[in-house]
Amino acid sequence: MLRVIELLGRYIMSFAEELGRILFLLYSTLKQMVLLPFEIRNTFKQMLEVGIRSLPVVLITAIFTGMVFALQTFTGFKRFGAEALVGTVVALSMTRELGPVLTGLIVAGRAGAAMAAELGTMRVTEQIDALETLATNPIKYLIVPRFVAGIFMLPALTIVADIIGIIGGYLITVGLFEVSSTLYWKRTWDYLEVSDIYNGLVKSGFFGASIAIISCYKGFYTSGGAEGVGKATTGAVVLSSMTILVSDYFLSAWLFK
Amino acid sequence: MIEIINLHKSFGKKHVLRGVNLKVERGESMVVIGGSGSGKSVLIKHIIGILKPDEGKVLIDGIDIATLKENELYEVRKKFGMLFQMSALFDSLSVWENVGFALMRHKKMNEKEVRPLAIEKLKLVGLVGVEDLMPSELSGGMKKRVGLARAIAHEPEILLYDEPTTGIDPILADAINELIIEMKQHLSVTSIAITHDMNSAYKIADRIAMLYEGSIIETGTPDEIKNTQNPVVKQFITGSASGPIKIEGVHYERTLNRT
Numbered sequence: 001m002l003r004v005i006e007l008l009g010r011y012i013m014s015f016a017e018e019l020g021r022i023l024f025l026l027y028s029t030l031k032q033m034v035l036l037p038f039e040i041r042n043t044f045k046q047m048l049e050v051g052i053r054s055l056p057v058v059l060i061t062a063i064f065t066g067m068v069f070a071l072q073t074f075t076g077f078k079r080f081g082a083e084a085l086v087g088t089v090v091a092l093s094m095t096r097e098l099g100p101v102l103t104g105l106i107v108a109g110r111a112g113a114a115m116a117a118e119l120g121t122m123r124v125t126e127q128i129d130a131l132e133t134l135a136t137n138p139i140k141y142l143i144v145p146r147f148v149a150g151i152f153m154l155p156a157l158t159i160v161a162d163i164i165g166i167i168g169g170y171l172i173t174v175g176l177f178e179v180s181s182t183l184y185w186k187r188t189w190d191y192l193e194v195s196d197i198y199n200g201l202v203k204s205g206f207f208g209a210s211i212a213i214i215s216c217y218k219g220f221y222t223s224g225g226a227e228g229v230g231k232a233t234t235g236a237v238v239l240s241s242m243t244i245l246v247s248d249y250f251l252s253a254w255l256f257k
Numbered sequence: 258m259i260e261i262i263n264l265h266k267s268f269g270k271k272h273v274l275r276g277v278n279l280k281v282e283r284g285e286s287m288v289v290i291g292g293s294g295s296g297k298s299v300l301i302k303h304i305i306g307i308l309k310p311d312e313g314k315v316l317i318d319g320i321d322i323a324t325l326k327e328n329e330l331y332e333v334r335k336k337f338g339m340l341f342q343m344s345a346l347f348d349s350l351s352v353w354e355n356v357g358f359a360l361m362r363h364k365k366m367n368e369k370e371v372r373p374l375a376i377e378k379l380k381l382v383g384l385v386g387v388e389d390l391m392p393s394e395l396s397g398g399m400k401k402r403v404g405l406a407r408a409i410a411h412e413p414e415i416l417l418y419d420e421p422t423t424g425i426d427p428i429l430a431d432a433i434n435e436l437i438i439e440m441k442q443h444l445s446v447t448s449i450a451i452t453h454d455m456n457s458a459y460k461i462a463d464r465i466a467m468l469y470e471g472s473i474i475e476t477g478t479p480d481e482i483k484n485t486q487n488p489v490v491k492q493f494i495t496g497s498a499s500g501p502i503k504i505e506g507v508h509y510e511r512t513l514n515r516t
Binding site: 118121122125126127129130131132133134135136137 | 302305306307327331332334335337338339341342343345347348349358359362363407411417
């Protein structure tokens with residue numbers, strides 16, 4: 001029993017320590033973010049990496065999610081004659097939930113892993129120390145651009161995912177189940193509010209910031225050579241994904257009151 | 258001038274530096290020798306302020322660098338250039354961008370101005386026509402040279418070398434030694450190198466200091482070190498397995514094999 005409490009205590013302590021260090025890194029990042037000069041070139045490079053390069057995966061995921069959602073909802077709703085509402089359900093789920101969360105998970109797996117692996121490799125090959133010796137703050141040079149890219153590109157990708165998801169739903173509902181196109185769009189717009197889209201984007205901005213700071217943290221404090229980089233990468237994807245899923249509940253409860 | 262006074266540093270329970278005292282005069286070439294894991298890298302990272310001392314001071318031209326604010330520390334770092342053991346080139350940047358990194362960031366120069374300067378520095382270390390390659394396309398020896406070109410590009414007053422000849426063949430190692438001597442003569446820099454390669458130490462040093470069990474146990478010119486009476490230094494410079502220096506882990510393994 002004592003051993004269980006001891007283990008639990010140790011686990012909580014290490015969790016609190018890690019959380020503290022992440023928050024401290026976040027503080028340093030925010031501080032460096034507002035100091036001149038801005039890392040414009042690096043930021044665009046990261047935006048390209050996080051945003052444009054994630055686009056194909058996001059597109060495929062979004063269209064098939066919209067399609068399968070329409071497929072399942074249509075069959076279910078048909079049982080009580082509410083087929084016309086499929087457009088509404090797809091639009092609301094995509095904008096409020098699936099768009100932000102799926103995009104977040106994809107970016108966590110793709111860009112988050114890349115951030116942790118790249119920074120981790122830079123740490124173990126002393127490139128981060130080299131930056132310091134060249135009088136360059138590594139947080140400003142490496143983390144701020146990734147953080148900014150996360151905050152801006154996640155909502156941008158989410159907008160695309162929302163639109164493509166709704167189109168996916170349209171293709172199935174109208175194309176396969178022959179619901180009238182006018183009805184699909186009418187039902188979509190009738191019940192979709194600007195706040196649905198807006199709050200979804202707020203969530204995705206938060207996810208973008210979380211992925212970037214967690215992945216950079218894992219990479220930045222890597223130790224132990226190639227194995228360490230592997231651990232950091234896995235850790236970054238797991239922790240970012242968990243953060244997205246857990247914070248999604250609380251953010252939704254708060255934003256969509 | 259660089260002065261290290263009673264420097265202590267621990268990592269967890271491991272007390273790595275236990276009161277290091279060392280003075281390096283302006284224009285001098287100091288080589289710190291010591292075994293693997295003796296804390297040489299920790300020492301050099303204190304000199305440039307990447308690590309902060311638990312106790313003691315590192316004075317650069319009389320300024321205690323541990324007391325500096327972040328931006329002041331970065332200003333002091335502009336006086337330094339450092340060559341890393343594995344070169345630590347930025348692998349997302351081309352060779353010339355690596356060399357011109359500090360110039361572009363701190364001297365507010367644009368790419369067109371920096372590129373010819375970077376090519377010139379590369380020539381200085383004996384490299385021609387490699388400026389547009391990526392670091393992954395270079396051999397180990399070339400990486401060291403690029404690393405050196407990057408370290409000297411912003412004309413620093415102090416050069417730090419972290420095991421400059423480790424991991425390259427003896428001929429290349431000698432070429433690097435020659436380069437280090439040239440840098441000293443041409444740029445009249447103060448330099449500190451850490452190494453366990455005695456050939457390199459004898460060749461490049463004005464003075465040699467031996468780091469053992471967390472402190473400097475002897476300092477002297479290469480000739481003085483060669484003729485030392487200190488049994489620890491003697492064992493180290495002759496590279497003998499038997500003597501007062503304990504080899505980490507070996508005793509344990511031997512005991513383990515016997516049982």
